Amino acid sequence: MREDRERGSYSVGRARREKILDVAIANFAELGYSQTSMAKIAQDAGLTGPGLTHHFPTKKHLLVAVAERRFSMLRELAEEAPEDVDGTGPLRQMVRLSGLLHRQPGMVELFVLVSAEAADPTSAAHALYVARYETVVAALTESFRTSVEAGFLRADLDYDGIARECIAVADGLQLQWVLTGRRIDLLGLIRNHLERLAPAILVSGRAVDLSDELRPARS
């Protein structure tokens, strides 16, 4: 019973935190990060000022929490990935993931901002961001290695480096997407990169078509 209650209370706190984050992301997307006030977020989330700052002391904390949510999504998606049946699994996973992030308005802009913030080693976000980033690189590397063990991907390549390249393409193109006012075909360019990468890493050396992964999920 006690355990249930604690879990319940934890869930309520977590749900409120998630609600605040939803409200913050919506406001950041609409008004821009710098133009959004903590007062407005509190109001839209149905909280008092102290109610909000109990969860997120400053707007920077919200920005970091957005990054954390993004990293969690990445991790969950990596864990939920269907078994790789032909070596294209990790690439399909990258495309699905990019599509998912892309469909959340404002998330890309916020991620670019938080990367910027975290790149400054004196920033509070730095250490957390570094750790989370390495987790994502490690997860993607691991999924490549699983496909190597299954005999689908070449065993003589540096998959940590390839994972970093895939993530760099996604990060770098997101920066360009923000800088060009969303005028580049972000998902198309990410997909092109992965489709060109495929023959170089597949044991079969064959061409692949990743367009199916860009259709919205049915769930």
Added chain:
Amino acid sequence: MREDRERGSYSVGRARREKILDVAIANFAELGYSQTSMAKIAQDAGLTGPGLTHHFPTKKHLLVAVAERRFSMLRELAEEAPEDVDGTGPLRQMVRLSGLLHRQPGMVELFVLVSAEAADPTSAAHALYVARYETVVAALTESFRTSVEAGFLRADLDYDGIARECIAVADGLQLQWVLTGRRIDLLGLIRNHLERLAPAILVSGRAVDLSDELRPARS
């Protein structure tokens, strides 16, 4: 005569500006951007406070000027590129360029910071940065197209997109280089990406070795 004098005065101002930038970059590299004061930069450059702020009103202006210098270097290198004799010219250019940036301590960190700054649309750096960025994408796209016209590169590909991918890899890996405390092989990973890209864009479809471009230039 008058023209000579004006040119002379312009050169002196320009030389002083470049000197200040050298001092600023060295300080940013050693102390970090946020820990470097305008007073320290003025002192090291042999200027009074007002002497410095005449050229750069704030530290943010210095940060933007660092980005401008980087973009100028990119443009100059693009213009100086030897004629492409086999279709690998634009790729060799990217590797040389990355090597050049990599050899300047602190420039990578500063570029990551300025990207961050510029990604915020309310920032003073935004418009300038957007324009300079597009110049670099256009220059690289143009050099791919020249190689297409020479018959070396496939004519059926989206070279604007490929240029954006190459720049994204460099930008994204630079972010990771900063986040990992320079523990990744930045130039090796950039080179690997371009060597995998080559067979996909060359009419000949052949493999290429870009390692020669990583040797320091003799000049």
